[in-house]
Amino acid sequence: QSVLTQPPSVSGAPGQRVTISCTGSSSNIGAGYDVHWYQQLPGTAPRLLIYDNRNRPSGVPERFSGSKSGTSASLAITGLQAEDEADYYCQSYDSNLSRVFGTGTKVTVL
Amino acid sequence: EVQLVESGGGLVQPGGSLRLSCAASGFTFSSYDMHWVRQGTGKSLEWVSVIGIAGDTYYPGSVEGRFTISRENGKNSLYLQVNSLRAGDTAVYYCARSPSGSYVFDIWGQGTTVTVSS
Numbered sequence: 001q002s003v004l005t006q007p008p009s010v011s012g013a014p015g016q017r018v019t020i021s022c023t024g025s026s027s028n029i030g031a032g033y034d035v036h037w038y039q040q041l042p043g044t045a046p047r048l049l050i051y052d053n054r055n056r057p058s059g060v061p062e063r064f065s066g067s068k069s070g071t072s073a074s075l076a077i078t079g080l081q082a083e084d085e086a087d088y089y090c091q092s093y094d095s096n097l098s099r100v101f102g103t104g105t106k107v108t109v110l
Numbered sequence: 111e112v113q114l115v116e117s118g119g120g121l122v123q124p125g126g127s128l129r130l131s132c133a134a135s136g137f138t139f140s141s142y143d144m145h146w147v148r149q150g151t152g153k154s155l156e157w158v159s160v161i162g163i164a165g166d167t168y169y170p171g172s173v174e175g176r177f178t179i180s181r182e183n184g185k186n187s188l189y190l191q192v193n194s195l196r197a198g199d200t201a202v203y204y205c206a207r208s209p210s211g212s213y214v215f216d217i218w219g220q221g222t223t224v225t226v227s228s
Contacts, residue, residue: 002154036214038155045204045218046155057216089155093213098170099145099157 003028004090004102011108012080020105022073022090028100030071033093037066037075040087049088050075077107085109112136114205114219121225126195132188132205132219140183143208145215146190148201148224158203159190163210173199195226 005023012018022035029035037050048057050066053073063079073092077084090102118130130146145160159179161167167179178191188205202223206215 034213038215045220046215047218048214048216051214051216091155091213091215098168099160099213101155101157104154 002103003094003097003100004092006088006090006102006105008103009106009108011110012077013110014080014082016080017076017078018080018107019077020075020088020090020107022075022102024071024073024092024094026071027096028071028092028094029068029073031095035066035068035073036091037064038089038091040089042086046089080107080109082109112217114207114217116203116205116219116222119203119222119224121227122195123228124196124226126226127191127193128195128224130190130192130203130205130222130224132190134186134188134205134207137207137217139181139186141210143210143212144179144181144188145206145208146177146179146188147204147206147215147218148199149204149221150198150201153201156201160208161188192224195224197226200224200226 010018034052038046039049040046053068054066065076088105094100113135115133143162146158161179176194180189202221204221205219207217
């Protein structure tokens, strides 16, 4: 079961900025645990996109950024490109449930 | 190149068993926590087990008692024994790596598919 809530879908035209929210609770994000984000292109495995709330692994474009505040986190894609069309998942740690993922968000490039 | 390659998935009847394997390469396998994460068709991701560098294991309630994670550092291999399978266990099973003590999954395999059906 997903204890982190994300919008099912977001969309934007090429070049636009889109944001994806990840809402948790006092037992996970609100307890101070870091949030990580993964990108899953169609038919492929997830790959780490953002770790520890705002850090990008080597090779991830600068147009991806993350933030966290209170019991929520956000992923922003600035300058949306066609290749960004994918599913995105947030992930954190829950003091009751251990590792937990978000419900997932499908990003569509119009 | 850092790589994880899963194998062992397949079609199994309800109540049956399978042993999934994950071959690691390109990094010091024994220095990382290793996990299994699954994804049902059209569904989100679900963490199903972890084995730490000291061999400690943890599971969520949905699989505890039915799934067993193990590792063989000398062979750079991770395993998941899945027993008493149910239809709800049908999913793609990914192995994933975490820096020891961290909660982030920094490297993922390509996945192996388990289908539970009569």
